[in-house]
Each structure stands twice: as structure tokens, then as C-alpha cells.
Amino acid sequence: MSPGQALVELRGVAPLVHCITNYVAMNITANALLAAGASPAMIHAEEEVADFVPVAGALSLNIGTLSAPWLAAMLKAATAANESGTPWVLDPVAHFATPFRAEATRRLLAQGPTILRGNASEILALAGETGSGKGVDSGDSVAAAEASARSLAKAQGCIVAVTGELDFVTDGNKAARISGGSELMPRVTALGCALSALVGGYAAVAPPFEASVAALQHYAEAGRLAQTMSDGPGSFAVHFIDQLAAVTPGDFSAGAVVWD
Amino acid sequence: MSPGQALVELRGVAPLVHCITNYVAMNITANALLAAGASPAMIHAEEEVADFVPVAGALSLNIGTLSAPWLAAMLKAATAANESGTPWVLDPVAHFATPFRAEATRRLLAQGPTILRGNASEILALAGETGSGKGVDSGDSVAAAEASARSLAKAQGCIVAVTGELDFVTDGNKAARISGGSELMPRVTALGCALSALVGGYAAVAPPFEASVAALQHYAEAGRLAQTMSDGPGSFAVHFIDQLAAVTPGDFSAGAVVWD
Amino acid sequence: MSPGQALVELRGVAPLVHCITNYVAMNITANALLAAGASPAMIHAEEEVADFVPVAGALSLNIGTLSAPWLAAMLKAATAANESGTPWVLDPVAHFATPFRAEATRRLLAQGPTILRGNASEILALAGETGSGKGVDSGDSVAAAEASARSLAKAQGCIVAVTGELDFVTDGNKAARISGGSELMPRVTALGCALSALVGGYAAVAPPFEASVAALQHYAEAGRLAQTMSDGPGSFAVHFIDQLAAVTPGDFSAGAVVWD
Numbered sequence: 064m065s066p067g068q069a070l071v072e073l074r075g076v077a078p079l080v081h082c083i084t085n086y087v088a089m090n091i092t093a094n095a096l097l098a099a100g101a102s103p104a105m106i107h108a109e110e111e112v113a114d115f116v117p118v119a120g121a122l123s124l125n126i127g128t129l130s131a132p133w134l135a136a137m138l139k140a141a142t143a144a145n146e147s148g149t150p151w152v153l154d155p156v157a158h159f160a161t162p163f164r165a166e167a168t169r170r171l172l173a174q175g176p177t178i179l180r181g182n183a184s185e186i187l188a189l190a191g192e193t194g195s196g197k198g199v200d201s202g203d204s205v206a207a208a209e210a211s212a213r214s215l216a217k218a219q220g221c222i223v224a225v226t227g228e229l230d231f232v233t234d235g236n237k238a239a240r241i242s243g244g245s246e247l248m249p250r251v252t253a254l255g256c257a258l259s260a261l262v263g264g265y266a267a268v269a270p271p272f273e274a275s276v277a278a279l280q281h282y283a284e285a286g287r288l289a290q291t292m293s294d295g296p297g298s299f300a301v302h303f304i305d306q307l308a309a310v311t312p313g314d315f316s317a318g319a320v321v322w323d
Numbered sequence: 324m325s326p327g328q329a330l331v332e333l334r335g336v337a338p339l340v341h342c343i344t345n346y347v348a349m350n351i352t353a354n355a356l357l358a359a360g361a362s363p364a365m366i367h368a369e370e371e372v373a374d375f376v377p378v379a380g381a382l383s384l385n386i387g388t389l390s391a392p393w394l395a396a397m398l399k400a401a402t403a404a405n406e407s408g409t410p411w412v413l414d415p416v417a418h419f420a421t422p423f424r425a426e427a428t429r430r431l432l433a434q435g436p437t438i439l440r441g442n443a444s445e446i447l448a449l450a451g452e453t454g455s456g457k458g459v460d461s462g463d464s465v466a467a468a469e470a471s472a473r474s475l476a477k478a479q480g481c482i483v484a485v486t487g488e489l490d491f492v493t494d495g496n497k498a499a500r501i502s503g504g505s506e507l508m509p510r511v512t513a514l515g516c517a518l519s520a521l522v523g524g525y526a527a528v529a530p531p532f533e534a535s536v537a538a539l540q541h542y543a544e545a546g547r548l549a550q551t552m553s554d555g556p557g558s559f560a561v562h563f564i565d566q567l568a569a570v571t572p573g574d575f576s577a578g579a580v581v582w583d
Numbered sequence: 584m585s586p587g588q589a590l591v592e593l594r595g596v597a598p599l600v601h602c603i604t605n606y607v608a609m610n611i612t613a614n615a616l617l618a619a620g621a622s623p624a625m626i627h628a629e630e631e632v633a634d635f636v637p638v639a640g641a642l643s644l645n646i647g648t649l650s651a652p653w654l655a656a657m658l659k660a661a662t663a664a665n666e667s668g669t670p671w672v673l674d675p676v677a678h679f680a681t682p683f684r685a686e687a688t689r690r691l692l693a694q695g696p697t698i699l700r701g702n703a704s705e706i707l708a709l710a711g712e713t714g715s716g717k718g719v720d721s722g723d724s725v726a727a728a729e730a731s732a733r734s735l736a737k738a739q740g741c742i743v744a745v746t747g748e749l750d751f752v753t754d755g756n757k758a759a760r761i762s763g764g765s766e767l768m769p770r771v772t773a774l775g776c777a778l779s780a781l782v783g784g785y786a787a788v789a790p791p792f793e794a795s796v797a798a799l800q801h802y803a804e805a806g807r808l809a810q811t812m813s814d815g816p817g818s819f820a821v822h823f824i825d826q827l828a829a830v831t832p833g834d835f836s837a838g839a840v841v842w843d
Contacts, residue, residue, distance in 0.1 A: 087609045087625050089347045089388075093512035098556045103512065104417070105347050108390040111423035118420070128609075130628040130652070132390070157624070160638070163631035250828070252613035252623065296618050297824025304557025308510070349607045349648075353772035358816050363772065364677070365607050368650040371683035378680070392650070564817025568770070 067312030069269040069277035074100035078120030078267030080260050083107045083137050085127025085156065088256035091300070095257040098307035099281060101264030109136040116143035120267025122151035123260040124171060126164055127253075134167050141174040150177040150266040150274075154259035159188040177271050178222040179215065180259040183208040186225045190215045205229045213238065224262060224275040226255060230283060232275045239276045243283030245290035247299040254303070258282050277315070281307065284314045327572030329529040329537035334360035338380030338527030340520050343367045343397050345387025345416065348516035351560070355517040358567035359541060361524030369396045376403035380527025382411035383520040384431060386424055387513075394427050401434040410437040410526040410534075414519035419448040437531050438482040439475065440519040443468040446485045450475045465489045473498065484522060484535040486515060490543060492535045499536045503543030505550035507559040514563070518542050537575070541567065544574045587832030589789040589797035594620035598640030598787030600780050603627045603657050605647025605676065608776035611820070615777040618827035619801060621784030629656045636663035640787025642671035643780040644691060646684055647773075654687050661694040670697040670786040670794075674779035679708040697791050698742040699735065700779040703728040706745045710735045725749045733758065744782060744795040746775060750803060752795045759796045763803030765810035767819040774823070778802050797835070801827065804834045 064072070079102045084092055093103035106115050109132060116122055122144045124137045144151040153176035158168035168189075172179075181189070183204065190211035209231050216223040217235035225231045227249075230241035248254050258278065265274035265281075285306035293299035324332070339362045344352055353363035366375050369392060376382055382404045384397045404411040413436035418428035428449075432439075441449070443464065450471035469491050476483040477495035485491045487509075490501035508514050518538060525534035525541075548569070549562035584592070599622045604612055613623035626635045629652060636642055642664045644657045664671040673696035678688035688709075692699075701709070703724065710731035729751050736743040737755035745751045747769070750761035768774050778798060785794035785801075808829070809822035 085625070086346055086606055087613050087623075090350055090512060090610055093347050094556065094560070097510050097512055103347075104420075105345070105388050106420070107388060108423060110391065111389075111421035114421040114423070128625050128627060129631075131630065160624075160626070161631035161634040163628060163634070250617050252610060252617055293825075294822075295825030295828045296614065297821040297828075300614070300824075301557040301561055301821055302554075304560075305553075305555030308555040308557075346606055350610060350772060353607050354816065354820070357770050357772055363607075364680075365605070365648050366680070367648060368683060370651065371649075371681035374681040374683070561817040561821055562814075564820075565813075565815030568815045568817075 066277035067315040072268035081119035084125040088253035092257040112140040113143040117147040121263035123263035125154040127156040241279040245286040250296035326537035327575040332528035341379035344385040348513035352517040372400040373403040377407040381523035383523035385414040387416040501539040505546040510556035586797035587835040592788035601639035604645040608773035612777040632660040633663040637667040641783035643783035645674040647676040761799040765806040770816035
């Protein structure tokens, strides 16, 4: 399925994305999903997540503001997703920052996410390439992050999507690079978190590799357009939501995806 | 009290609205209340809700991201509101989605909310009209939702306000339809949740039926104006907050309220 | 260090500010820090706060939507900050509203915050000047709030920053008044909460008195500029974030800081 076809499917189906995400990201995640064409559902109580997951088209987990009760709910939700065949995305925010979140990430990864979405330092650290989790920006580091993503995808048997200076999707063998976006995107909080949920939305209507590519292209194109209209990170965030809604399949076909 | 008079009262008194609401809605709820003319207070800990309710002009409860400790706090707050004669609003978000929230809604309804605010599928499901809770959009369904709202208002002894394609307020006998709004409103998350808090704000300064009508008219007019200025759901959300502040009592008198 | 020099430092270092703040404020706090030049980290679980504090340049605590588990985490984080010599800010939101938050504030103050940031009624109530915590707006009250801030700073051995109609910073002896800002700022929720985090960001790169003055000037100048572009509180919030990013050290040198 082409990214443009995936967008048509997304808007036709408006899949329900069950998000268990962080407090900072909740509002913009819901608005990004609605603007792009999906439907958000934020439900996190341990008492109800397993009842809701089978109703949703996809599940998206994000450990940004993790706590023990939320981790318990995430683990239950991941189990329910596996049982119901619901695709699920893991966003291991700053998993290297404390032992608590490192252990949580280990347990969530063991459940077998369909797609893993992170920035370069998160993916490098998961692949064991660095002990520090420090950011990587240089050309060498881009190559290292791509290699880490490939090895992590093979080891985990999942799709890995790396975003940031580099946008890269791989299943361990085939891979895609996505260009576009805006230098203002890292100046707006939680855009990466919201992207993980949008990857989930696409995964409800397309195979996981194609879904990841389409979500990253949708984001990159909306970011590129929004930057031309913005005076800073505040107005960028507003225009970005508008452009998530305005992007068309035709914009996707003009995107620069390179298949390795 | 006319809706225009209620707006004058709202801005004169700036009533404190105690909100126990969901994480997605908190920020826009506070901003909508401030823009419209009320004052928000988000306080949810079981240890303090009963101390705070009597200080507030109204209480607004919303189960969007419910959990066991928050439900306990909502039940305590509702009890305190009943004891102090504080009007309170219940927004039973997706109460049909899981047994956990269905049971929570049953317990909160048993406490006797002053006003119940929901969308058509939520009100239909509460009135026992559907088992599925699926959305309703057709003309037949509008009539069914209005009939459900009337029967629910009678059974509960409260005001029922239904919003969406249809905006309808009833005490079981008298009723009002409110027109206006914007097709972009469902594309912005949590606007319905924030409306429930604004209904609470008006209920602090006007009788509950009149308060509900005024809040829905305030929203509909701000939505109508904001749409004319917007390029998508992102900019709509910004203009909508501006217009909640800009709307005047004169705008209300031009609104199309039909009393049955 | 001059406020303009502090801004250069802030943008050069981009210090990590560990925030344990309220749900309403989280998103705008993160966006304000990113726009101004710092880096936000929202981490609140009791299991991990002590591991993260030493990594951060500053800690900012805000009791807006307090609960028992969050208070436990705040106390652990404050202890960790004291042990690692990390500057920390306390924002005692509406501490007078319930016994629960009054007691929480007493315990947090006993830990010795580096900087205390509040509005006039919060500072007056902490200094024992009023039992009611009612707002103060008159000229007499401004003098009372400044006197309260001075006595509180001496008693606590910390910097006290009061914001609102009056912007005032003192260590108990020397003091500064900051002018500027916008009458729209109280119409946007959580701007004061976000300011407390920005005070933390500056405290990571400048001494606490100078840091507080610089943060308040940064805010006041961004608010002044944003008001000229805005049609109401919704658009003001957007322009304010843009202007936090756009403000330059030159804008600071034009600010009216009076040293007593």
C-alpha cells in the first residue's frame, strides 16, 4: 500500500487509536489524530484497558510520565492487544534516564510491540550502541542510528521508526528515509509522542512498515508547510495541526522516500 | 433569566468552577472558562475535594480518563455539592465503552447531578435506547435523542443537555434547541468536556435550565464566529477561545433558540 | 550577571528543568521552556525522581493538582535537589485553599526551596498577613505584598518572586520591580505555573536573585509584545510562545528594572 493510499484509508476508516500516553502529550496527541483523520481514545485505568483494546484499531503506549499504576495498565493493554491481534506502538521516551523507566521499557519490549518509535538516542541506547543515551547529530551518528535501527528491528522482530534529524523506517531488511519536516518541530513539546499515536492510526489501516512510512511522511509534509506560515514555535504548533488536516495524498506522492 | 442576562451575570461574578475532569481536557477547559468569564479550579485529590466544593460556585465532573482514585474523589465531591447546595454537572464520557465506566456513571448518577451533559450517543445509551452506544446522525436519530433526553430528564429529575449535530436542553417538559456552532468543533479534542464546565459556570449564576441554554448559545456563537476565521482545526481552537471572550449579550439575542 | 547575560547563558546551555507540576500546566510549561531556550523534563514517579534530579540543572515544584503520591515524589525530589546542590523552585498554588495543600506547602517549605514564586495573595498568606488568601489589587495591597515578600524571604532564607499586577523579586534585602506584561496574561491558564519553571531554567545558569529577575523580565517583555498582536486570550497564548523565542538580550536592556 502506498503512503497516499494509506492516507485515503485513514480518513475513510477514521480508526480509533487507544493511547496510554504522557500528560504533556495527551491534548496535542488527540488533536493531531483528529486533524490527521483518526479518532483518539485516552483510557488508562488498569480496570478497563483490557476491555477497550479490542474495540480500538490500534494501541499506542508512551512512557513519558510513567508511574507504577500506568505501567501496570500498559502491560495489561499490551497483553490484550496481542490476544486480539491489535497492532501496537511503543514510544520508549528517555528510557535510559532512570532505572525505573529502563526496567519498564524492558518489560514492554518483551511483550513484542508491532512498531517501536523513538529518536536517534533512544534507538541507539536500546540497540546497545551507547551507554549514555546522549543525542546524536553528526553524519557518522546518522549511519550509526540507522544501523542500530536495523539490528533492533531484527532482534525484536518489529518495525523500528527513528525520527529527528533523520527519519528512518526499517523492518531489519528493507528501509525508507523520509525527508521534510521543520527545524521548529523539536521546539514544540510532544510532537514526537503524538507521532507515535499517528503511526498507530495508520497501523490500523495498513501493514506496519507502510503505516510507519505514511505517518512519517504525513508529519514531514505538514511540518514543511506549517513552517512557511509560522513566526515561532507557538504559531507553528497551530499551523501544524491545520496542515495535518490539509495534507492530501497528492502531497505524499511528491515526498522523497528512498527505499534501500 | 435570558441567556444574555446570564452572560452579564457570568462576567460580573466570575464564578469559581471546581472541575474534576480528564487529562486531555484540563488545559482547554481552564482556558475556555477564563475566556468566557468564569474562574477554573482543578482539584481532584480525595483528601481535599470536600473542603473545596463549598467554596466554588459550581462543580463539574467528567469521567474521560477515569481511574479508581479519581472516581472516589468525584463521589466525595458530589456528596459535598449536595450538602452545600452547590449545582453540579456530570459529563459521562463514553460511559458505555467499558463496564468500569458504566458502573462509575451509575454511581455518579445515583448522587443526583443538577445537569447531565453528553452527546447524542451517550444520552441515548443512558436512556436505554441503544445497547451499542453507536453514534447517531440521521434525522430519525435526532428525534430519538430528543425523546431520550426528555425521558432521562424526567427519570433523573435533572436538566439534560445534548450537544453535537443537535443542541438540545430539557428538564423533561420544557425544551430548547440551539443552532450555530461549526463543523470544525468535533475536530478539536475536548471542546464538549470544556462545555460541561462552562455549563457549570452558568449554573453558578442562573437556574440550571437557563444556565444550560446560555452556555450552549455562548459556545455555538463563538464556534460560528471562529469558523469564519479559521484554516483548519488548529487555528479554529485558537479563534474559538478568542471568540468565547469576544461574544456579547447582543450576539445571544440574535441566536435562534426555539422553546417547545 | 545582568538579565541579558542570563538569557545568553540560558540559550547557550539549554538547561534541563525537571518539573513536577500540575496537569493543567504541563504542556504550556514544556512549550514555554522550549521556546525560551531551556529543556523540559516532566518526571513525577516516586520510584525515579531522586535518580533524575541530579541530572537536571534545576527542579521546579508546583502543587496545583496535588495528590498524595505526587506530594511524596515532590518531597523526595526536594531532598535529592538539596543533596546534589540543584537549585529548586516552589510554586505554592492556592496553598490556603484547603488543609491538605496548606500542610503540603508547610512540608515543602521546610525543605528549603531556593526560590519561592507566587502571586500576591499566596505570598501574603504565607507571610501570615492575611488569613483569607483573598486577592489584592489596590496600591496599599501592593505595598503589603512587597513587605510580605521581604519578610518571607528573610524568614525562609530564599528568594521570593511575586508576580501579577506587581512583579517583585527580593532576597529580603535587595529587591527589584519588573514592569511590562499584558492584561491578557491572567486570562490564559497556567502562565504563572510555567513562569515558575522558567525561573528554574534561569536558576540553572545564574544566581537565584538574578535568575528570578531575568525570568520575570523575559516573561514581561514577551507578554508586552504578544499583546500588540492578539485578538483575545487564545491568540495571545500563541503569540506569547512565539515571543518567548523571539525576545533578545537587547529587549532586556530596555526593560524597566528598579533596584531598591
